[in-house]
Amino acid sequence: MKTLIATIIMMALAVPHAFATAQYPDKIVYNGKKYALYTNPMESYFNQHPSKRPKGGVDSTALWRGYVATFEIRDQTLLLKDIEIEVLTKTKEHNNEYQWKSVINKIVHKGQTLPIEWFTGTLVLPSGQLDGV
Secondary structure, X not given: OHHHXXXXXXXXXXXXXXXXXXXXXXXEXXXXXXXXXXXXXXXXXXXXXHHHOOOOXXXXXXXOOOOEXXXXXXXXXXXXXXXXXXXXXXXXXXXXXXXXXXXXXXXXXXXXOEEOOOOOOOOOOOOOOOOOO
């Protein structure tokens, strides 16, 4: 009986993750080509500097972190190129319109770059055809 209850609890905890909304990925420019980035290097920065975290975007289940960052590798250095939030621009009766708004100037001064020196993880750039698709 205890095994059955434990199994039911484990299954109940696993089900919400099976139906989770895919997140907007960050982006990276590498060798002149833009890729989706399945790593979020800015999260540790915002954990250390919570007042810098972008605010004012729409709440979305597809964007829990509230922003999409774009990075670039230049001279073997990972740099923050842009950071955007999604904003509501027009409301119609059954159809809202949204656009992306750059807020990088709230993170760094205009014209400056932010080298991502704190990040030591792996940058995951999925590319190409999935096997079996």
